[in-house]
Structures are given as C-alpha cells and as structure tokens.
Amino acid sequence: MKKKSSYLWPTIIAASMAVGIFVGGKLNFNDSPEKLFTTNSKKDKLNRLIDYIDYExxxxxxxxxxxxxTVNNILEKLDPHSVYIPKQEMDKVAENMKGDFVGIGVSFYMYKDTISIIRAIENGPSFLKGLKAGDRILMADKDTLFGERIPNDVIIEKLKGEKGSPVELQVYRKEDKRFFRVNVKRDVVPIKSVDAYxxxxxxxxxxxxxxFAETTFKEFKTALEKLRALGAQKLTLDxxxxxxxxxxxxxxxxxxxLSEGKLILFTKNKKGxxxxxxxxKKGDFEDKPVYVLINERSASASEIIAGSLQxxxxxxxxxxxxxxxxxVQREMDLGDGSAIRLTVSRYYTPTGRSIQKSYANGNRDYYQRFTERFHSGELFSVDSIKLADSLxxxxxxxxxxYGGGGIIPDVFVPIQNYETLAWxxxxxxxxxxxxxxxxxxxxxxxxxxxxxxxxxKDFKVDDVLFGLFSHYCISNNLNMDLSAYQKKIKLFLKASLAEQLFDANTYAEIKSQGDAMLQKVLELDKEASTLSEPEK
Structure with a gap:
C-alpha cells in the first residue's frame, strides 16, 4: 500500500461509523395527551407560518x-441523538428493530442487472420450494425484476407482501441452463441480531x-442454551x-x-x-467467566452491558x-406516519458514571471528536486516552x-495499523x-x-484465487498493494466462501483465526485457568 495514501485511512474509517446509534424504548408518558399538547403561542406561530406559506x-x-x-433543524439544536424519522423510512426502521419482515426469504445480489440469490434462508419460503444459491429471479407475478434501472427498494417491495400471500416467480437456474416457475407463499422472515455463535x-x-432489537434477547438465550449443551462454562460476548x-x-x-440485587444501571430525567x-434471579449465566468485546463503534446499549459488568x-x-x-431516547409518533426519537433521560452505570461525551459545541464537533480518535494514536495505545481526574x-x-466519553476496557487491544483496519x-x-x-x-x-x-480444516485459499481477487480490486478502482496483507486477505476470502457455502457461524469461526481480540481472550483465559489450578 502506498505511503502517500495512508493518511487517508483514518478519515475513511471514521466516516464509516454507523449512524442511528440509540438506546430507547416504546413511548410511555405519564402525562395525558391534553396536558402534553395544549395550544400555546410558540406552536401557533409555527402553524401560522406554515399556513401563510401554504396559502399565500x-x-x-x-x-x-x-x-x-424545520423538525430536523430543531432536533439538531438539542443533541446528536434526537432524530427525525420521515414517513417513508418508518417501515424499514420498524422492521429492523422488530427483528423480522414478511417476504420470500432470500438474500440476493444484483449481479449484471439480475437478482441473483446468494442464499435461501434455511426453512424459509424459498428454501422450502427448492430455490438455491445462484438462481436468478427474473419475474414476480407479472413484474419484471431485471434491468439496470430498477432500484433495490422497488425490487424488495415486489418481493414483500402480506403473510401467506402467493407470488409466482420466474427463475433461471444457471447450472442447469433452464427456466422454471415456482409459486412461493410469503412468510415471516427473521432479521437476525445474533450474527453467529x-x-x-x-x-x-x-x-x-x-x-439490541425486540428479538435479540430471545436469540441470545437460544444461542446460550445451545452453547451450554456443548459444554460452555465461559462466554465471549462480542x-x-x-x-x-x-x-x-x-x-x-x-x-x-449478574446475581439478584446487583444494580444494572439507573436513569435520570429532566425532573430529577x-x-x-x-x-x-432469572439469570442463567450468573457469576461465570465472561469476556465482553468492545471497540470504537460499540455504543449505547452495548455500553450498558459493558459498564454494568465492569x-x-x-x-x-x-x-x-x-x-x-x-x-436514552423514546420513539414518538407525529401523527402522519413519521416519528421522532427524542432524548428523555440520561443513563448511568452502577458506580454513577455517565459515559456520554460532550456535545456542548454542536453535532459537527461531537462527531469530529470521534474522528480525532483515529488521529490521536488512541487506537494504538491506551495511554493516548486523556481523561480528567473528576471522571x-x-x-x-x-x-x-472512568466516565465521560465511553467505556475504557480492562484489557486494551490495539489495531495493527490503519491499513489492516481499512481492509x-x-x-x-x-x-x-x-x-x-x-x-x-x-x-x-x-x-x-x-x-x-x-x-x-482442509481448505486453503491458493494464489490463483488471491490473484483473481487482486484483479477484481483493480477493476473496482482499488489500486492497492495486496501482497503485504496476503495472509489476512486469504483468511477473509475463506471466511466469505464459508458464509455463502454454509452459514454465518462457519464464517465467524474461520475469521476468528486472525482476530487479535479473540486471540487475546484465549490468552487471558489460559492465564486465568493456570492461576486457578490447585498446586500439586
């Protein structure tokens, strides 16, 4: 990788920070609607302005x-996490947090202007009808689904529908070089929040x-029970x-x-x-060894878990x-299909820490502070984190x-370099x-x-596949020297193959072999096991 481009990596990485960070719950006001929404001059002024523009x-x-x-501008003046959700985005946001949607049950890739199935979700509607990876979906009922100018959201809309509603798909199976039709009944398809176990x-x-969606705890409990059946007495929560x-x-x-009676967190609202x-006493993994992995993109509910245990x-x-x-935000309906997520309280860890970083200088400064972590050396050394004794x-x-600006881990694991993080x-x-x-x-x-x-156990990515990937990067305008990162790139290629050939668990298991944090966990666990062994 050329040195002259290396200074760009921190900016590129920081820019990829996920938006929409929040921790919240469903709307539950103690005040009545009449008390909350009485008329006053401030509201009348806004209403009158809109009416003047509308009519005059x-x-x-x-x-x-x-x-x-107007709504966006008002919320931006409050804090970085009070946000407006337009009507056209509400369904997507709701699905993501609900943890499921109704559809035909495939993950797909728009390849050469055609819907190509990456994988049919196991025991989903398409899977049960025999659709498999590599199949092309050409039509849904009378709607054509191929063509350069068909947006993804339009395609998804054609494949989604009411639970139990039928859709006739026209499919091309490349390996057999044949066309066929299949009737699929749409059903509930999970959006998993537990990626792997x-x-x-x-x-x-x-x-x-x-x-942390509506289905996350149920998914987590299922995974934990299966792992315990396999002999898990310790856990790494990523x-x-x-x-x-x-x-x-x-x-x-x-x-x-946590055992019964332990404080998990407390919240405080504007009224104090x-x-x-x-x-x-419900916990099934109380007081057992647990390692929690966090990084600079772990936020809100993730920090609650880490802070409560720490x-x-x-x-x-x-x-x-x-x-x-x-x-803490609550989602509030605005009456026209749109909503806001409004900050209604702060949360504190059991020792009384607020880990919220300052937003006193506005949203731009708030997110710039995050970017600065990539330039300050913090990702390489815990000593680069500067916090006041008052925290x-x-x-x-x-x-x-420490409070103020995140959870500092008990054991710090640096990144190797910016280029590795960029890959x-x-x-x-x-x-x-x-x-x-x-x-x-x-x-x-x-x-x-x-x-x-x-x-x-046996498959190894050879130099031929690595070379093909190098050419693929060049064709996608990624003109970088891959040779210095050959070992990591080959591991990623093997993991991606495993995901598409088998499942997400196989992908995660293979990828763990080059994961510095997971290797550190195994090292720490080995040390702890050695210390706990009785003297002979």
Missing part, C-alpha cells in the same frame, strides 16, 4: 418538505450480537460495531450475568426522577474505548473506572462477499465435495 406564498411550495426541514474453545462459547437499540433488551441481557434497574467487578472487558453514548470512579473491589472495513462493506459470489457463480461445482468440517 407566490409559488407552489411543498410544505411537507418545509416541515421536515460457536465454541471458541472446549469450555468457551462465543456469541456475536449486532444490535459487541464490537454494535450501535445499540432497546434499553430493556440490554437490561435483560445484563441480568443473565431516578429509576434504578436491578438484576433478578462496575460490578464481573467479567473482563476487552478491546478499545467504546463510542460514548449515555442518552474517576471506583468499583466495589477498588478498580478505577476489515472493506470486508464488512461487502467487497469480499461480492467477489466470492461472482467466483462461485462460475465455479460452484468445485466446492460441492466439501463438508463444513472438512472446509474449515
């Missing part, structure tokens, strides 16, 4: 767009959670890149690890009302300083922890999976003999 302004104006701009070692389970979600789900997950949340002297937080978001707190066992961002962004899809589209038969176990 010289040109035709879309006053809906003016209202949207598997045994990291004979006694250590691993669970990766990507957000919350890296997890931007948060529902407060109640984070509380339930923390309760799994304090609500404390304590662990119950402040109760339970488990080990591994990684890099988290984002620093300690505000220092102590846990019951005397461990020093990980490109991998997360789909570069490798798109290449692998196109490779499998031409060469799927050569992998048919592999079982999952044999693929993990």
């Amino acid at each position: 302004y010289v040109d035709e104006i879309n006053t809906d767009s003016i209202v949207d701009i 598997y045994m990291l070692s004979p006694a250590m389970g691993y669970i990766k959670v990507n957000r 919350l890296r890149d997890n931007p948060g979600g529902y407060l109640g789900i984070a509380e339930q997950m923390a309760d799994e690890f 009302k304090v609500d404390k949340v304590f662990a119950t 402040d109760n002297d339970l488990g080990t937080i591994v990684g890099r300083r988290s984002f620093g978001k300690g505000l 220092k707190f102590k846990t019951p066992k005397g461990k020093v922890v 990980e961002n490109l991998e997360n962004g789909g570069l490798f999976s798109r290449f692998i899809f196109e490779h499998l589209d031409e060469n799927r038969a050569q992998y048919a003999a592999y079982s999952k176990e044999a693929f993990i």
